[in-house]
Structure formats: C-alpha cells, structure tokens
Amino acid sequence: MLNDSEQKVIIRDGEVICPRCGESLTPEDLEGFSACPYCNYVFPRTRELEDFIVSQAVRQWVRHQQFPG
Ligand SMILES: [Zn+2]
Numbered sequence: 001m002l003n004d005s006e007q008k009v010i011i012r013d014g015e016v017i018c019p020r021c022g023e024s025l026t027p028e029d030l031e032g033f034s035a036c037p038y039c040n041y042v043f044p045r046t047r048e049l050e051d052f053i054v055s056q057a058v059r060q061w062v063r064h065q066q067f068p069g
Pocket of ligand 1: 018019020021022023036037038039040041
C-alpha cells in the first residue's frame with residue numbers, strides 16, 4: 001500500500017503518470033506549469049522530470065528534421 005508522503009512520479013516511454021489521479025500526461029502537459037491538468041498535482045521539478053521533458057522535445061524535433069512531411 002502506498003504512503004501518501006511517498007508518491008512516486010512514474011516516468012515511462014513518452015509519458016508521465018500522475019501519482020495522485022493516475023492519468024498519463026505528455027511532456028507538453030508539464031512543460032509550462034509542471035502541474036497535472038486533471039487534479040492540479042504539482043510535480044516536483046526533479047532532474048529526472050526535467051530530463052524527460054527536454055529529451056522528449058528533442059526527440060520530436062529530431063524526428064521532424066529527419067522525416068519532413
Ligand atoms: Zn493528476
């Protein structure tokens with residue numbers, strides 16, 4: 001059973017799972033506000049989360065550059 005004080009942000013391929021409401025969020029959802037749009041849970045700005053947001057943005061940019069149109 002999960003302890004409230006140990007809510008863990010789950011980061012998996014391409015999405016982040018909100019520890020409060022369980023919705024899967026995209027990097028775009030968190031890029032501006034770092035809060036869940038469904039329940040307003042504020043994600044801690046960990047290095048892991050920052051890296052995820054940046055890496056996803058880069059990946060989309062690279063894909064766009066390699067496969068235009
Ligand atoms: Zn949420």
